Amino acid sequence: MSVGLFNRAVAAAMPFVPRSLVWRFSRRYIAGVGLEDAYRTVGELNALNCSATIDVLGEDSTDLEQVQSAVDLYLEAIRDIHAKSLQCGISIKLSELGLRFDVERCREAVRTLIASAADHGSFVRIDMEDSSVTSVTLDVYREMRREFDNVGIVIQSCLRRSEQDIAELMDEGPTDVRVCKGIYIEPEEIAFVEPDEIRSSFNSLLEQLCDGDARRVAIATHDPALVEHAETLIEKLDVKEDRYEFQMLLGVAGNLRRDLVARGHPLRVYVPFGDRWYAYSMRRLRENPNIAGHVVSNLLSRA
Ligand SMILES: Cc1cc2nc3c(=O)[nH]c(=O)nc-3n(C[C@H](O)[C@H](O)[C@H](O)COP(=O)(O)OP(=O)(O)OC[C@H]3O[C@@H](n4cnc5c(N)ncnc54)[C@H](O)[C@@H]3O)c2cc1C
Structure with missing residues (x-):
């Protein structure tokens, strides 16, 4: 059986796997269910010379109550991060803040979070979701960066439009891109669907950003x-440390992470x-069965 088929089969079987087993896999990638879990993890990372960005799990909110509780949790996090002097920003998903059913409320929520982060010396990264919301997400970013310095966006190298998006963003104003x-x-x-095309796009977008004035x-x-x-590229273009950082997901590629930090790179x-870890894990698996391969190898290596 090919690796792709195997991953798809595992992903299809996942909903039948007991929650406790899914948690065994997920806990490596998720700090825990509450804010204190996140602070503890961030503190540990800071001690290892890594900064962090926290993400309240949840996407595709379906009512205003869910939006408000995400906003409240993020506001509490922004205050606590400041009070505890953690090196940490926040990452937000617009669909969690109501994008799919009330764009105005979503904009208002994003503005509230960025304003609070600005008051507390913190940074907000707007994560990028699927292509149905790329344009509107970029528009919200454009609007926010007109008012605030402490906001950044994400560009995906798999999308053919990304080179053009970066060119336009850089033409229009100061650009902060993951x-x-x-x-x-x-x-x-x-x-792009072929791994090498996605890699090659990643490399050229990075060059576009570093060589331009992002x-x-x-x-x-x-x-x-x-x-x-x-x-x-960083060495060739002499990109200074205040203009770039590497970013990795919690629980992934620990050795590579440590090597980069040891070589002096910001990371x-x-x-x-958050308590929506189960839905998050399942959704990621449905969206990208290749993750299932990681699930299985992780379960086996812990067995
Ligand atoms: C900080 C950060 C923020 C991100 N934000 C977004 C976003 O806003 N929007 C978006 O669409 N995507 C986002 N992603 C996900 C990203 O698009 C890729 O899907 C993911 O990083 C895997 O791609 P890769 O470049 O690591 O290469 P890959 O070739 O996929 O992975 C390289 C190696 O890393 C390991 N690995 C990678 N991912 C995992 C995993 N989940 N579990 C276990 N091992 C893994 C494997 O060993 C793999 O062989 C983010 C990723 C990171 C690191």
Whole structure:
């Protein structure tokens, strides 16, 4: 059986796997269910010379109550991060803040969070979701950066439009971008599907940002080939430390992370937490069955 088929089969079987077993896999990638879990993890990362960004798990809110509780949790986190002097920002998903049913409420929520983060010396990264919301997400970012300095966006190298998006963003104003491959499976008409095409796009977008005048670039990958290319580029273009950082997910590629920190690169870890961890894990699996391969190897290595 091919690896792809195997991963799809495992992903299809996942809903029948007991929650407790899914938690065994998920806990490596998720700080826990509450804010205190997130602070503890961030504190540990800070002690290892890594900054962090926390993400309240949840997406596709369906009513205003869910939006408000996400906003409240993030506001509490922003205050606590400041009070505890943690090196940590926040990452938000617009669909969690109501994008899919009330764009105005979503904008208001985003503005509230960025304003509070600005008051507390913190930073807000707007995560990028699937291609149905790319344009509106970029528009919200454009609107926010007109008012605030402490906001950044994400660009996915799998999307064919990304080069154009970056060119326009940089033409229009100060741009702070996290580049990643993109986790959502997208149709071939709008997306690169071959791993090498996605890698090559990642490398050229990074060059476009570093060589142009992007204010800051976050290099979000665990792919050793991309990390190596990025390190070479940083050296070649003499990109200063206040203009870039590497970013990795909690629980992934620990050795590579430690190597990068040891070589003196700024590195931030993405720390998801919250009681919606189960829905999050299942959704990720449905969207991208390749993650199922990681699930199985993780379960086996812990057995
Ligand atoms: C900080 C950060 C923020 C991100 N934000 C977004 C976003 O806003 N929108 C979006 O669409 N995507 C986001 N992603 C996900 C990203 O798009 C990729 O899907 C993910 O990083 C895997 O791609 P990779 O470059 O690491 O390469 P891959 O080739 O997928 O992975 C390289 C190696 O890393 C390991 N690995 C990678 N991912 C995992 C995992 N989940 N579990 C266990 N091992 C793993 C494996 O060993 C793999 O062989 C983010 C990723 C990071 C690191």
